[in-house]
Amino acid sequence: MADPILEVKNLHVHFETHDGTAEVINGIDFSIDRGETAALVGETGCGKSVTVKSIMGLLPSATIPEGEIRYKGEDVLSLSDAERHSRRGKEMSMIMQDPMTSLNPVLTVGEQMMDVLKWQGRPRLSLSKLVRDALSTGAKAEHRKRAIEMLGEVEISAPERVFESYPVELSGGMRQRVLIAIALLSEPDLLIADEPGTALDVTTEAKVLDLLDELVEERDTSVLYITHDLGVAREVSDRINVMYAGEIVEQAPTVDLFANPQHPYTRGLLESIPTLSTGIGDGIEGHLPDYTNPPAGCRFADRCPHAEAACHEAYPYPRRTGPDHATACHLFDGLPARERHESLAADPVDIGTAPWLAGGGDAPGDISADGGTDQ
Amino acid sequence: MSTKTSLPFFDTESAARKERIRQLKRGFRTFAGNKLSLVGLAMILTLVVAALLAPYIAPFPEHAGAGVYFDQASEPPSATHLMGTDTTGRDIFSRVLFGARLSLLMSGIVLSIAISIGVTLGLIAGYLGGTTNTVIMRVTDIFLAIPPTLLAMAVVAATGASLFNVMVAIAFSWWSWYARLVQGEVLSIKEDEFIESSRALGSGWVRTTFKEILPNVVSPITVKATLDMGFVILVGAGLSFLGLGAQPPTPTWGAMIAQGRNYVTSFWWIAVFPGLAISFAVLGFNFIGDGLRDVLDVEVD
Known part of the structure; x- marks a missing residue:
């Protein structure tokens, strides 16, 4: 592969359960080239989400993935928590599966977007920076402008109003757009989309997928697309990895597959x-x-x-x-x-x-x- | 891509503001649906106004402190002395008004301290889990096992009786309720997908707990705090009554009852009016708390 942004090599993940050790991911290999959209397809429970969480570093701390996950050539599994943290939200971003539950119900869309812009992958801000941010209205206005612009880009027709809204006031399709907007705010190089649109009705899903496709195309973002639907994978991806029971059973370019x-x-x-x-x-x-x-x-x-x-x-x-x-x-x-x-x-x-x-x-x-x- | 702009006649900012106001109105209507909560609100507003304006509306503001006015000692309620006078001739109505200041101030400060400690510990315990959770929650359990009055008495006995010590003592015995309430809420909220979503977008545990989870537990904390305002006044009065609170001549309600209890048979008004003041405050806060519980739809116990 020419210049992979993400390479997963011989990844193993196991969970300790009452019935013994569960080998949930059993040595998977795949890679994503820059600007490519790869799909990970498989039925529920085959380990797609665990794979994604291993990449993002979101597994419960007791579970340590083995193998190699190379992001831009560097093995993220060997990085410290803080170093991995600084890549989340800035370099890699994620769109969650369920738009209904993935937005904090008590914060407005605007607040949630501003947070991402403000923190930009920094686990914590220094006190002086925090105070400076609080005092300067300039940065805030700029973030606000950027967030509203982003909402416009995901084709929300009244971005200012949505910016001020709480998630409950928005429909499922709108929330999915908001999630996409939030994930793309920090211009990530790698975007992981965990079955976006699955919770929506088919027509809305199709629209949202088209939109996502267009946006990542514009930005030349690499995408790892998780889905259980080969039809969706065919629409969006350049390459498909079919997963079964913690293993990748077949990988090929979409057309070929x-x-x-x-x-x-x-x-x-x-x-x-x-x-x-x-x-x-x-x-x-x-x-x-x-x-x-x-x-x-x-x-x-x-x-x-x-x-x-x-x-x-x-x-x-x-x-x-x-x-x-x-x-x-x-x-x-x-x-x-x-x-x-x-x-x-x-x-x-x-x-x-x-x-x-x-x-x-x-x-x-x-x-x-x-x-x-x-x- | 063309950025779609809102329609020219649709002023989005003011529309959003109107929507907020509509929501507040809707909330208030639910609150007002329960007549008792309106009564409670009126009671507490009266109390707060009385406390704030005590020096101006009290007929004898100088009676709040020490003073001996034997020429008018132990007079029954009358037009001049609405609640009568005590054995040294001080106007009880004036002292009750000043007592309202102390009571509200005390509950306010006690709950601020208790909530700051309890909520912080509850959030940390609930979110981090594991050993941290075990240590914090077992300590909380120990505190919960001892009745607040008893624990506060022990602390005051050790540190000496003063209004400040009483506040610290009650806060010290009260934080555990908040820790437990919040820890339970956090346990369920942290499983929600938006928490994972925020982590995936680069939020660390401190930001996740305080920025994402804390706003979600504000409702139950508010309801519990409102209900507790009354109870803290009660415990504070109890301690004053036992002589462990502010020392005479500070006009706390509890101390006034204590003073009057020897004369209940002959001068009933000395103890009864401060007692009624306590009931008034506790009842008012309870009514409001119940109303808020309906509005915010939470379960606190």
């Missing part, structure tokens, strides 16, 4: 997207494995329609199945994605062509219309 979905889970997800003509598909049978006692082999094996004996035994390291396409599945023959897996790849399990490719007709037709493989 939709043209040639490889991992059975990705295919299942695609089949689950309801369309007007076909209705809701069968979805994927079963549910997520127990994190405290995950299967030794492929974590998806129990739900996989193509699972074979080998799938339950050997761990499927991600394999490079195309120039820029990696899949963690035994059914695909290819070079492992990372060198650290090289020894295991020396003798890859050769099980021939994937069953749905061999079978021909039974692959979901409309989604992988030109389902050619580049192997």
Whole structure:
């Protein structure tokens, strides 16, 4: 990758629970290039939010992620709390999932925006600075102007009024716009969007997503987009990482992924997207494995329609199945994605062509219309 | 992108101000919906005005201090002495008015101290959790286990009886209620998504607790403080009555009752009017507190 703004390497996160240690994130790798929008797609409970919190440093203090998270080349996990803190809000910013609960109900929109501008990622201000700020009306007026400008940019039609409003006085769509405005106030280089719009109705969601897309395009912001909806991911992202049970099972450029979905889970997800003509598909049978006692082999094996004996035994390291396409599945023959897996790849399990490719007709037709493989 | 501006005829600033005023009016209507809270408001306003203007409206302002006027000792209530005079001839009405100053001042100061300590500790304990929480809350529990009057008596006994010591003593035994109230509120608020959101936008724990969480717990604190104003007056009067408060001739209500209790059978007015003043203040604050609880919709106990 040319110049990644964020690189996650072999990230592990586990939580101590009453039933033992839950391996919630089990060695994921992905990276985001500057100005690129990457999506992290997966069903509820697959570890998307935990991944995001690890990046932002918002996990409960008892949980320490292992591995490497490189932001602009520097490993943020090895930084002190204060140093990480100074990056939040200034360099990386986040849009929360639920616009209804993500704004402080007792502060006006204006107050919340001014706070972000005033503190700009500083964990605390020196007393002299605080006093100077309190005395100078100039900075305040400037912040106010900037905040109102930002509200205008997210296409709120009466920015001054919204600036003075409490969150309860605004509709869901307005609040989502306000959240976007707040997240973009400090001109972050990396924006993490945790399922924005999920809590909104579809038409509003579409509008908000378009707007967000436009704004980050203008600013050349890199975005990590968290969603459970492949359809949304297709709209907004350049690159998709499909996540399942704490692992990334497939990563590919968006166009490539939709043209040639490889991992059975990705295919299942695609089949689950309801369309007007076909209705809701069968979805994927079963549910997520127990994190405290995950299967030794492929974590998806129990739900996989193509699972074979080998799938339950050997761990499927991600394999490079195309120039820029990696899949963690035994059914695909290819070079492992990372060198650290090289020894295991020396003798890859050769099980021939994937069953749905061999079978021909039974692959979901409309989604992988030109389902050619580049192997 | 074109920044959309508001419509020319829509003055947003004044509209926002109007909206604020409408909200206040709505709040007041809920408050006034309960007639008793209006009565309470009237009672307390009367008390505050009386306290502020005591030197001007008291018929005998010089009677507030020491003084002996044997020519008019122990007179029953009359047109000149609305509440009669005490055994040394001082006008009880004047002394009750000056007593209102002391009582309100004392509750105000006591609660300011108690709230500053209690709320700060409650916020820190609730937000940081873990060992910090355990230490702060167990200390709070110890304080809660001892009745405020008893604890205050012990402190005054140790430091000597004076109005200042009484205030410190009551504050010392009162902060724990606020610590517990606030800690409980913080526990539920800190799970809200806007807290995580503010952290993601770069707010440290100090700012998160004091800037984001504190405004969310102001309502229950306000209601509890209003209700407590009355109780602190009561405890203060109790301590004065026991001789542990301000020393005579300072006209505190409790001390006046104490003075009059020996003569209750012959000169009932000496003890009864200061007693009625205490009831008046406590009742008034309770009525207001109940009204506020309805408006702010909180549960304090």
